[in-house]
Amino acid sequence: MTPWSLLVYGTFLLGGAAVYLLLPRTDRSTRTAGAILGIGALAAAMAICGRYFLDAGGLNAVFILSATVAIASAVMVITQVKPVYSALYFILLILAMVPLLLIQNAEFLAIALIIVYAGAILVTYMFVIMLSQQNAESVYDRRAREPFTAVFAGFFTMAIIAGQLAQLPAPRILQGTLVSSAAASPIQTEPEADNTEAIGETLLAQYLIGFELAGVLLLVAMIGAIALSRKRLPVVAHAIPAKPPGQIGREVPPY
Amino acid sequence: MLELLKDQFTFSVILALVIVGILNGAVAYCIYFERKISAWLQDRVGPNRVGPLGLLQPLADGGKFVLKEDIIPANVDKPLFLFAPFMALVLGFIGFAILPWGGSVDLDGDGVVDVIAQVADPGIGILYLLGIGGLAVYGVVLGGWANNNKYAYFAAMRATAQMLSYEIPMGLCILIVVLTAGQIRLEEIVLAQVGNGNIWNICLHPVAFIILLTTVFAETNRTPFDLAEAEQELIGGYHTEYGALKFGMFFLGEYAHMITGSGMVIVLFLGGWHLPWIPGLQPEDVSIGAMLLKMSVFGAKIAVFLFFFMWVRWTLPRFRFDQLMRLSWKGLMPISLALMCYTSVLVYAGKATSLAWCLGGELGVVFIVLAINAMRTAPITGRQRNMPAITVHKPAGAP
Numbered sequence: 103m104t105p106w107s108l109l110v111y112g113t114f115l116l117g118g119a120a121v122y123l124l125l126p127r128t129d130r131s132t133r134t135a136g137a138i139l140g141i142g143a144l145a146a147a148m149a150i151c152g153r154y155f156l157d158a159g160g161l162n163a164v165f166i167l168s169a170t171v172a173i174a175s176a177v178m179v180i181t182q183v184k185p186v187y188s189a190l191y192f193i194l195l196i197l198a199m200v201p202l203l204l205i206q207n208a209e210f211l212a213i214a215l216i217i218v219y220a221g222a223i224l225v226t227y228m229f230v231i232m233l234s235q236q237n238a239e240s241v242y243d244r245r246a247r248e249p250f251t252a253v254f255a256g257f258f259t260m261a262i263i264a265g266q267l268a269q270l271p272a273p274r275i276l277q278g279t280l281v282s283s284a285a286a287s288p289i290q291t292e293p294e295a296d297n298t299e300a301i302g303e304t305l306l307a308q309y310l311i312g313f314e315l316a317g318v319l320l321l322v323a324m325i326g327a328i329a330l331s332r333k334r335l336p337v338v339a340h341a342i343p344a345k346p347p348g349q350i351g352r353e354v355p356p357y
Numbered sequence: 358m359l360e361l362l363k364d365q366f367t368f369s370v371i372l373a374l375v376i377v378g379i380l381n382g383a384v385a386y387c388i389y390f391e392r393k394i395s396a397w398l399q400d401r402v403g404p405n406r407v408g409p410l411g412l413l414q415p416l417a418d419g420g421k422f423v424l425k426e427d428i429i430p431a432n433v434d435k436p437l438f439l440f441a442p443f444m445a446l447v448l449g450f451i452g453f454a455i456l457p458w459g460g461s462v463d464l465d466g467d468g469v470v471d472v473i474a475q476v477a478d479p480g481i482g483i484l485y486l487l488g489i490g491g492l493a494v495y496g497v498v499l500g501g502w503a504n505n506n507k508y509a510y511f512a513a514m515r516a517t518a519q520m521l522s523y524e525i526p527m528g529l530c531i532l533i534v535v536l537t538a539g540q541i542r543l544e545e546i547v548l549a550q551v552g553n554g555n556i557w558n559i560c561l562h563p564v565a566f567i568i569l570l571t572t573v574f575a576e577t578n579r580t581p582f583d584l585a586e587a588e589q590e591l592i593g594g595y596h597t598e599y600g601a602l603k604f605g606m607f608f609l610g611e612y613a614h615m616i617t618g619s620g621m622v623i624v625l626f627l628g629g630w631h632l633p634w635i636p637g638l639q640p641e642d643v644s645i646g647a648m649l650l651k652m653s654v655f656g657a658k659i660a661v662f663l664f665f666f667m668w669v670r671w672t673l674p675r676f677r678f679d680q681l682m683r684l685s686w687k688g689l690m691p692i693s694l695a696l697m698c699y700t701s702v703l704v705y706a707g708k709a710t711s712l713a714w715c716l717g718g719e720l721g722v723v724f725i726v727l728a729i730n731a732m733r734t735a736p737i738t739g740r741q742r743n744m745p746a747i748t749v750h751k752p753a754g755a756p
Binding site: 193212213299 | 434
């Protein structure tokens with residue numbers, strides 16, 4: 103157990119404690135303590151990231167900033183009492199991940215994330231959330247059901263994975279990021295093709311079958327959803343009441 | 358100074374400041390022209406008291422917005438209530454960043470292109486506008502929800518459903534242009550239209566142009582698609598509880614969104630800054646004067662579109678909600694899907710820029726739609742078929 107791995111595991115312990123305290127509960131509020139612990143855990147996490155950056159030759163402010171915002175808003179998503187706020191923090195999470203993709207030159211992925219998640223999926227979430235509860239928060243929103251088990255399971259898994267990753271030297275991706283974002287570096291090269299173009303080429307030339315299969319799968323899922331949710335109404339015969347005798351009537355068709 | 362400007366980043370920052378400055382004024386005067394045009398269409402005089410011809414009216418309106426009491430109702434969700442107008446305004450404005458205002462520019466006249474007159478030219482191109490369009494509905498949705506008012510809430514629901522439905526035909530129409538041009542950057546799309554013998558995309562795909570224009574109307578919540586603020590049904594819709602400057606921000610956001618939307622249509626279908634056969638407006642003209650000329654042409658095209666938006670607003674009545682949904686899902690979407698499939702076949706056959714093939718396909722689609730419509734019975738709209746029929750009886754003794 104080196105001091106380094108102690109720092110890594112300690113960060114996750116701190117983070118887990120912070121999330122546990124931040125989770126909503128009805129008896130008493132522990133959110134202030136949770137927030138303080140959370141800030142500490144974030145600082146420790148950024149210090150860990152900082153080591154990799156120093157290994158690779160510099161600090162990346164964009165990465166630090168967006169990663170901090172992303173982690174913080176991810177915690178806010180699960181600790182908010184109002185579902186609408188959870189959905190909004192999820193949007194913030196998506197937006198904070200966009201710079202992380204941009205510094206790796208993954209422009210297409212970044213904008214696809216915005217269009218698909220923030221533009222389409224979350225609007226439907228908001229739709230559902232606003233329909234179900236507008237004002238009054240129900241019991242299951244005001245109280246986390248199994249806070250300890252959930253936090254333990256999540257953070258234990260993450261700590262094990264991160265503890266193993268932390269033994270490795272600086273990841274290749276991070277090194278690449280720093281190299282391409284350092285303006286003075288002589289290694290900086292222009293990408294041969296546009297990112298969008300390259301993704302298109304790869305998807306439609308190299309992985310055509312998989313791409314088409316994914317499309318068909320989505321289509322099947324869509325048709326299945328329609329078939330399952332469709333309510334079969336009994337066909338009611340178009341009842342035309344008999345005209346009273348002796349009166350001239352004009353039927354007005356459905357307009 | 359010129360040396361400094363030759364850096365694309367510096368140039369972009371200055372261009373962004375200039376454009377946002379100009380457009381802020383333009384958006385304020387949009388409100389003035391909206392009132393003048395509505396007055397003209399309704400045979401009235403319109404604002405004419407403040408300054409000559411009422412030209413200072415926007416300043417007076419702005420002053421009024423600022424000076425009014427800023428009320429925050431008691432039961433609103435305060436953070437979101439304050440946040441929503443900013444969202445509407447900011448998302449209306451950041452779309453400008455990607456519009457190609459004036460092509461390439463050679464600042465010092467040495468024959469080398471120094472900068473492009475575009476704030477940003479990312480590789481994702483037109484997808485950026487789609488992303489912004491997807492986010493733009495949050496201003497309305499959050500405003501409607503935070504109001505804590507049933508009418509505003511209905512407006513938010515309507516806006517969401519409308520946005521989701523109209524984004525699909527919009528995306529398909531954009532895809533038609535991207536397929537035709539084989540490019541995704543806006544500047545390249547303009548150049549592709551010039552390179553195609555001055556044939557703008559509107560000549561190749563008039564039906565797609567009309568569909569895109571319709572969806573832009575829907576995305577900007579303008580009449581006949583302004584169900585989110587239908588006064589007769591929902592009081593003011595999502596901005597019922599907003600007053601003073603916060604209402605003003607929603608207002609400005611709507612006009613900014615209109616300018617972005619028309620800019621997109623112009624770039625995709627009407628050749629951007631280009632006018633055929635006029636010297637100074639061709640891609641090879643790269644002097645500063647040519648840039649300014651191109652910018653004015655782009656601005657003039659936007660002005661024509663803004664007039665069209667206002668003309669439609671004061672001419673057409675509003676859709677009913679089920680009509681709105683049917684138009685998108687049963688009308689625009691199948692048509693644009695068919696057009697997109699046809700365009701991709703043309704691209705495969707190498708005929709994507711041939712006038713005869715494209716127009717033939719468009720005419721075919723129109724013909725098929727007319728034929729299907731002729732064979733169908735009248736749609737069931739208000740009264741459902743399983744309701745008893747209404748019988749109107751004449752009183753006894755009437756002729």
